Amino acid sequence: MKLSKMLFKSLRETPSDIELESHKIMIKSSLIHQAGSGIYSYLPLAWKSLRKIEQIIREEIDNVGGQELRMPVIQPKSLWDKSGRSISMGQELFNLNDRRQKPFVLAPTHEELLTSIVKEMIYSYKSLPQLIYQMQTKLRDEPRPRGGLLRVREFIMKDAYSFDLNKDGLDESYENLSNAYMNIYNRCGLEVIKIEADSGAIGGKDSHEFVAISDAGEDKIVICNNCNYSANSEKASFSKKQYTIDSNLENQEFPTPGIKTIASLCKFAKVESYQTIKAMFYNSKDELICAVIRGDYEINELKLARAIGDPNIKPASNELLKKHDIPAGSASPLGKSIKVIADDSLLKANNYIAGANKEGYHIKNVNIGEDFTASIIEDISQIPDNAQCSKCNKDLSFKKAIEVGHIFKLGTIYSEKFDANYLDINGKSKTIEMGCYGIGTGRLLAAVIEQNHDKNGPIFPKSISPYDLIISPIKYENKIIKEYSDKIYDLLKSNKFDIVLDDRKESPGVKFSDADLLGFPIRLIISEKLIEQNMIEIKLRNSEESIKIENKKLIDYLKK
């Protein structure tokens, strides 16, 4: 490839509204072009790199038995009505109608369609397990696209789906994919850690995220440096302090005029926050829910939503509270016949102060199980900044990270909705166990650049670099230099190297800067002096030094 003919234009100044390094680099080196908010073209350079990433993914997924197919982006909305996600995914779904006003969606993912395909094609245990995947464009009307390719509305994702006989089979498929994922990231030159994650709107049980540590990331993750426990902070558990004393005491109501917050209550009653109960009220399907937690912790609404089994909970309105006669500031579950979800921290202390459900009054020595009961008691707390590991009790640390892969054990939630069943060896109908596994390829590329760059541009790992190397001849217009450079170019091409020749009439400075901005691992420099000595200069992108070798030895050198 001759650089003069490449769809490439290096920008000296980047658009002023760009913040992230990877985004800047991708714009400056013409990897991508923005068409709208969160909508990008992959220009030839990025596309070459993405195809290499796709090929690595393909090889690794095939290696664990994957079969590639391709499903449509545009799908009848009825599929999504069937799974319930036309509602649960809400605004994120791109909707449109055809000319007959029949509703369609632009697919944000493909569980629905593939499950319905499998339902039609799989009848027997003999056909299972299956691992199906594709590389396909996904569309999601994100509320806020950001950071170049990091969060976009149209993107390419490798999505794989496993179909197994039972839970053991699912566990095995999940493990296989998890291993394949680590291989993929290694081969792409990306440092990634696997963490426990929340499965969110997609549903399901176990879920892990693969994240690249980076300040550009949107995820906050928790890591234990001692025992390697790691999780998304949305889901992370931690060790809750134990404060239980002697025995439970008798209730005692006392006036607390104007006291509305835990902080003011502690000050007023001269107690620590762990001696109080915080009550929060939510609306789940128009039912009032009371979530209670020890005063020294905060409620994590994601965990709460999971505990209740309703992803769409929202804070209770004042009207709803009034209807149940609950006074804000002095509220608690005491004496109320409403559904109560308690954080397990409440079990680790006793004789709490809680609201009396009477304006301006609280009650001392409240105990869970005695004075009120909760229908669910589990961890619904937000992890605090100074938390300790739930496994080894050592301090946890927080990092920002880019989510570059997410895997889920779906179980039977989709197979049940789509009647994806099979007959087992005894002729009994069973439901297929499913898993799903996603990697966004554009985001992966952005993460690689985020982790591998310097002030001059990207430093592509060899495996996903758009080209193997660039030849930068100084004074290419000179006939001797041109002939020599062209000869090297042809030689390398015939040896199957994928190369770019900088044939432009530019000064050395411009050529070198652009070579750095292109980020290929190797740069060959050709100049008049070097030709006289039958030498050629090799500069690696990831090092400052360059070496000179005899031109005869070039191919051997590059091949090693």
Next chain:
RNA sequence: CGGGGUGUGGCGCAGUUGGCUAGCGCACCAGUAUGGGGUACUGGGGGUCAUCGGUUCGAGUCCGGUCACCCCGACCA
């Protein structure tokens, strides 16, 4: 959806209290010299000033609406 910001050639910017053919740098084209880290000089091409409406003799500039993009938050496989 809430808060903040920005829209003037491809990119970065200037444009006074409204006043002449709307400027500058980079990039682009032609040329001369130069040739190891964005070289110098000369001459060119390219803009309905986001858009719609209003005020005015006159609007890039003042007023109002709309749109787009960016950032923070909410939200979110």
